[in-house]
Amino acid sequence: MTAVPVVIIGAGPTGLTAATLLAQYGVECLILERWESVYPLPRAVALDDEVHRILARLGLRDEFAAISRPHRGLRLVDRTMRVLAEFSRDVGPGRHGYPQGSMFDQPELEAILRRNLTKHGSVTLRGGTEVTALAQDADGVRLDVTDTATGAHDVIRAAYVLGCDGANSLTRTSIGARMQDLGFAQRWLVVDVVTETDLDQWEGVHQLCDPVRAGTYMRVGATRYRWEFRLAPDESADDYRDITRLHPVISPWTGTIPATELEIVRAAEYTFRAQVADRWRDRRVFLLGDAAHLTPPFIGQGMGAGLRDAMNIAWKLAGVLHGALPENVLDTYQIERRHHARSMIRLAKVIGTAMTAGGRVGDLVRRAVAPRLHLVPRLRDLAADSETPALHRSALVVRPRLRRGLAGRLCPNAILDDERRFDDVAAGRFAIVTSTTPPARQRAEVEGQGAVLITVRPGDELHRWLTRGRVNVALVRPDGTVLDAGPRLSMLCTHLPVVTRMS
Structure with missing residues (x-):
């Protein structure tokens, strides 16, 4: 045994x-x-x-x-391929040190x-x-x-x-x-196609807002492309395993490229669900x-x-x-x-329902509303920013109940004074990020518990991050999540005997 x-x-x-x-x-x-x-x-x-x-x-x-390629964000397009709205993402390093989206x-x-x-x-x-x-x-x-x-x-x-x-x-x-069940179930066709011919499309995700055939297109690799289309009740993936049957559906993206130059890697049916x-x-x-x-x-x-x-x-x-x-x-x-x-x-x-629901009435609403979505800051940030919600309060996330703080959020993977990034210095250990230089006694206490102490200066990315969070010090867990943050290092040191002996 x-x-x-x-x-x-x-x-x-x-x-x-x-x-x-x-x-x-x-x-x-x-x-x-x-x-x-x-x-x-x-x-x-x-x-x-x-x-x-x-x-x-x-x-x-x-x-x-x-093996990956950054993508430029999301476009909403109608059945004529007219762009209804575009939400761009940065293909260069963002707050986490990498492109905001990759295929x-x-x-x-x-x-x-x-x-x-x-x-x-x-x-x-x-x-x-x-x-x-x-x-x-x-x-x-x-x-x-x-x-x-x-x-x-x-x-x-x-x-x-x-x-x-x-x-x-x-x-x-x-x-x-x-x-x-969180109340979502849709049958979709998922198709991966290989071709040596460049489709010459915008290098991001295309969401097709079509009441008859909602769909998604994206370039996955140098020669690989993916399409996803919502299936009608009387359809199945078997209807599209032949490239001659699939070709008319994907032709808005493939243009004049003949079907003989396209090879189906996979055509499968999935029921998209929302469950926990x-x-x-x-x-x-x-x-x-x-x-x-x-x-x-x-x-x-x-x-x-x-x-x-x-x-x-x-x-x-x-x-x-x-x-x-x-x-x-x-x-x-x-x-x-x-x-x-x-x-x-x-x-x-919500996004899936907004892009696929409502039939022709929903399509008319999308045509009218989508071009103006970028004017709504909350929606613009939601679509263009990759930051995800803070973790829920727990014994290892000391979040204030009545205001938004840094606890539960990821510490930015910022470049530090020695040109290394935060993750390279923390290296899977607890870390304390502080905007004030601690006295020798506190420094010894922190380092004696096995935590990494990172002091940042005005103008540094992590200094700005602390300032936006209205704190001077943050205790960051080995997974990069902020356990607690506050005005003084002494307040956070109370956590150290319990959580930092990980080596």
């Missing part, structure tokens, strides 16, 4: 990210995946700069840059995640292994597994289990959790990624939500296993992530 501290079920982006983060903290873990190798078909294609920042934390800054091929991303994992001897990946049952007792979790090639059975023991096993999660079923699990933890078992939440793809946050889950729980679980944190800090995982995930899913639902 194999026994490990952590078993991760599922070797998709969420599971691989969680394993890598745990490995960086020296935690031994075993990944169980029923597929022998990377799933070959493209699924997720977009992520924002917050998630790009997580990939850089894994050590994939250059590798991901090599990529998921199999390529999973391949570099797997290669990167081999750098860590504390992680084992077992492909061709299906988990058939989970059971908890006082000492941990028992997993029954089957070798998909030979049919051989085995039993594995784990102190903790992370269920990253997708929408049809066995882990979710085993803990009795259920998906709560009613609970994400049962004692030693946790849900991450699609096992915990499903979102419509209209704001490109599906895969990113799973990586945020991994970033949130990995340092907490490592701290518990190393004896640096009390076990009850794991309660903060669902408190923080569930509220954030619901907020992002609701935003995707």
Whole structure:
């Protein structure tokens, strides 16, 4: 019988990210995946700069840059391809140090995640292994597994289990959790096409506002393009697996390019849903990624939500296993992530409904309103800015109840005096960012607890950030989230004995 501290079920982006983060903290873990190798078909294609920042934390800054391409934002177009509105995003480094939006091929991303994992001897990946049952007792979790090639059975023991096993999660079923429906279900055709001919389209996401055939277009790679179209009740993906049938639908973007120069990589039907699990933890078992939440793809946050889950729980679980944190800090995982995930899913639902609902009346409203949306500051910022909501109040997010503060928000990945970025200096540890130079006694106290002390000067990006937050000091967690912020360092030092011994 194999026994490990952590078993991760599922070797998709969420599971691989969680394993890598745990490995960086020296935690031994075993990944169980029923597929022998990377799933070959493209699924997720977009992520924002917050998630790009997580990939850089894994050590994939250059590798991901090599397989991705920044996109320029969102355009709303009508059926004649007339631009109704445009919300541009910065393709250069933003507050997180990376382009606000990037396109990529998921199999390529999973391949570099797997290669990167081999750098860590504390992680084992077992492909061709299906988990058939989970059971908890006082000492941990028992997993029954089957070798998909030979049919051989085995039993594995784990102190903790992370269920990253997708929408049809066995882990979710085993803990009795259920998906709560947030009231959105639409059938869509998702098509990936390869062509050596450049389509010469605007390098961003095109949202087709058509009451008959709502759709989305984006360039994913040098030769790869994706279209998503809402299916009529009497249609299925089978109707469009032949390029001659698909060609008329995508011709507004392909123009005069003949069908013979276009190759369908995949044509699949998806039901876009908005759902959140009613609970994400049962004692030693946790849900991450699609096992915990499903979102419509209209704001490109599906895969990113799973990586945020991994970033949130990995340092907490490592701290518990190393004896640096009390076990009850794991309660903060669902408190923080569930509220954030619901907020992002609701935003995707609102945007999807606004772009697709209302029939011809809705189309007339969109034609009249969309060209003026950029004049509404709140909507303009929502569409053009990649910042996501603050995390909910918890034992590790000390947010004021009556005003907006820095707590729960990500610290900018700013360039510091030595030309390194914040994340490179913090390096997965707690950090204190202060605009006032602390006395030697306080500096020694902070550094003695294992935290990184970063003093910023007027004019620095982090100094401006503190000023906007009306504070002088911020305590930043290993995941980049502000735990607390205030006027004096002494107030924040009260947290240090509890949370900083992570090395």
